[in-house]
Amino acid sequence: MIVQFGSARIELVLGDITTQQLDIIVNAANSQLAGGGGVDGAIHDAAGPEIMKELRQRYPDGCPTGSAVVTSGGKLTSQYIFHAVGPIWQGGSKKESQLLESAYQTCLSLAEKHQCKTLAFPSISTGVYRYPVDLAAEIALRTVAMKLESSDELELVRFVLFDQGTFGGYARVLETMLV
Structure with missing residues (x-):
């Protein structure tokens, strides 16, 4: 599913984010930047151990929730991993929506700062962090669409979704944005 926003596109695909050939792959990381399961583990496995080494050297204190940090792409075809x-x-009363929006906004700003035109996002926080997919999709897609409307740098933001349920949630939200 592909939708135009400004001069850029949002694309939804079902698949493996580690195989995407875009400027940036976004990793759904933990605040210790310690690697983990799910998307985080898959990206670290595919990118190689130099990514963990780079994270430890450059960001020994980790990364706060709602933010993002940059490494090289390692063995991936992408130039960077965010x-x-x-x-x-935690039920929605602990500023989860603001923090999730901030994580996406930080990545989009970093993409422009690094003069990148294409990036791939996973569905941040919907795995082991249990963020409801429909709510997360609404925040992710709205945040990206708003940025694309005003960006001259970005050309393509692809959401690479691991399973049919997540893909369906994102597709439903994106369809409502077109009305």
Whole structure:
């Protein structure tokens, strides 16, 4: 599913984020930048151990929730990996929506700062952090669409979604944005 926003596109695909050939791959990281399971583990496995070494050297204190840090792409075809830390879902009353939006905004700003035109996002916080997919999709897609409307740098933001349920949630939200 591809939708135009300004001069750029949002694309939804079902697949493996580590195989994307874009400027940036976004990792759903933890605040310790310690690697983990799910998307984080898959990206670290595919990118190689130099990414963990780079994280430890450059960001020994980790990364706060709602923000992101940058490393090289390692063995991936992407130039960079942005390690974004989304919130753990706690019912919605602990500023989770603001923190999730901030994680996406930080990545988009970093993309422009690094003069990149294409990036791939996973569904940040919807795995082990239990953020409801429909709520996360609404925040992610709205934040990206608003940025694309005003950006001259970005050309493509692809959401690479791991399973059919997540893909369906994002597709439903994106369809409502077109009305």
